[in-house]
Amino acid sequence: MNTATSHQLFTAALDLMPGGVNSPVRAFKSVGGEPFFAKRAEGAYLIDVDGNRYVDYIGSWGPMIAGHAHPAVLEAVARTMRDGLSFGVPNALEVTMAQTVQRLVPSMQMMRMVNSGTEATLSAIRLARGATGRTLLVKFEGCYHGHGDSFLVKAGSGALTFGLPNSPGVPKALADLTLTLPYNDFEAATKLFDEVGSEIAGVIVEPIVGNANCILPRDGYLQHLRDLCTRHGAILIFDEVMTGFRVALGGAQSRYGVTPDLSTFGKIIGGGMPVGAYGGRADLMRQIAPSGPIYQAGTLSGNPVAMAAGLATLELIQAPGFHERLEANTHVLCDGLEAAARDAGIAVTTTRTCGMFGLYFTDRQVETFDDAMASDANAFKRFFHGMLKRGVYFAPSAFEAGFLSAAHGETEFAHTFEAAREAFREARAG
Numbered sequence: 001m002n003t004a005t006s007h008q009l010f011t012a013a014l015d016l017m018p019g020g021v022n023s024p025v026r027a028f029k030s031v032g033g034e035p036f037f038a039k040r041a042e043g044a045y046l047i048d049v050d051g052n053r054y055v056d057y058i059g060s061w062g063p064m065i066a067g068h069a070h071p072a073v074l075e076a077v078a079r080t081m082r083d084g085l086s087f088g089v090p091n092a093l094e095v096t097m098a099q100t101v102q103r104l105v106p107s108m109q110m111m112r113m114v115n116s117g118t119e120a121t122l123s124a125i126r127l128a129r130g131a132t133g134r135t136l137l138v139k140f141e142g143c144y145h146g147h148g149d150s151f152l153v154k155a156g157s158g159a160l161t162f163g164l165p166n167s168p169g170v171p172k173a174l175a176d177l178t179l180t181l182p183y184n185d186f187e188a189a190t191k192l193f194d195e196v197g198s199e200i201a202g203v204i205v206e207p208i209v210g211n212a213n214c215i216l217p218r219d220g221y222l223q224h225l226r227d228l229c230t231r232h233g234a235i236l237i238f239d240e241v242m243t244g245f246r247v248a249l250g251g252a253q254s255r256y257g258v259t260p261d262l263s264t265f266g267k268i269i270g271g272g273m274p275v276g277a278y279g280g281r282a283d284l285m286r287q288i289a290p291s292g293p294i295y296q297a298g299t300l301s302g303n304p305v306a307m308a309a310g311l312a313t314l315e316l317i318q319a320p321g322f323h324e325r326l327e328a329n330t331h332v333l334c335d336g337l338e339a340a341a342r343d344a345g346i347a348v349t350t351t352r353t354c355g356m357f358g359l360y361f362t363d364r365q366v367e368t369f370d371d372a373m374a375s376d377a378n379a380f381k382r383f384f385h386g387m388l389k390r391g392v393y394f395a396p397s398a399f400e401a402g403f404l405s406a407a408h409g410e411t412e413f414a415h416t417f418e419a420a421r422e423a424f425r426e427a428r429a430g
């Protein structure tokens, strides 16, 4: 595979940007080697600057659920941009977007558009704190909520351990306000609430953990969190930046039948443009400026071109049977990968939901963060490079979920399984 142009670009980029990238995981640091530079993308494929084609199982980390460069999305963007890129006054697409989101996710009684998932989660916790007058925030080991200071807190060794920043630059005084819990542990959550429940402003959780690979909630776990929050007057925030519109039209909250007080969205809601959203209970959202005292704003929030891309994507995923097909395909992919691993004699387990999956080099059933951490990271590295050189791109980290789009089908799966049979053998042999 010729990657000369990517290599030249990356060499130049290393002097210009930290790690040569604008977002850390892209740098391939945890798998070794150098990233390729995209020239364009179509359907299930990324095409790099040297002309290599890759079956893409990341989909820009989630947004491209309809497939890359979908004509309907591109057309909506082109049509909208001819009227201007940004107005700084309200535009009709913002209303259409809010109506669409509310119809698909009924708990979103009121909402705000922002420009990224990070902005959405930061705004949601400010609201939770402002509305309750409390300061403590609860998050879960292995969950990622963007790069806000309060979220960059390492998992403590116990439920009551006060957090330590895992990033320099996060003041200890702030990190101390973030408590971490082990995901899927009923007892630990109960115990924490018994001890400090009256001081907890909010609980933020990825209802399906997609940032420690892919960990599904145990039966009743999300309802357990709901009950604890209700009992202790804390705000339950579902961070659906990844799961929203993906695991079901109504997100994980509809899939599991648990209603949060606030939700955050990103990725799919922008269809590939920089968009995030937060919202939920009207009585809470009315406390946001200018109708209330809790401040949050954005120069480009509700940008018309971004709204158009998001709306076109939300339109596509409402096609009858869209998620059913996506889910069936996710099983085809995961079953095929497990079969290829068995043929190669290497222990691999998968977790999967609709359009989202985890691949682990372990024989354990993965239900917790510790299970996920037991995956053999070196075997994953060899597998990753084995797939890449055969034109299949998985996330360059053993702890990121994989994504499918509606454009992935039999042709892509056949190619993937053929590559995987060899790559699993190489992964084992290392």
Ligand SMILES: *Cc1c(COP(=O)(O)O)cnc(C)c1O
Binding pocket: 115, 116, 117, 118, 119, 121, 144, 145, 146, 147, 206, 210, 211, 239, 240, 241, 242, 266, 267, 276
């Ligand atoms: C990606 C992600 C974020 C952060 O979104 P950005 O747009 O990258 O700021 C937050 N929460 C979850 C669950 C995510 O997957």
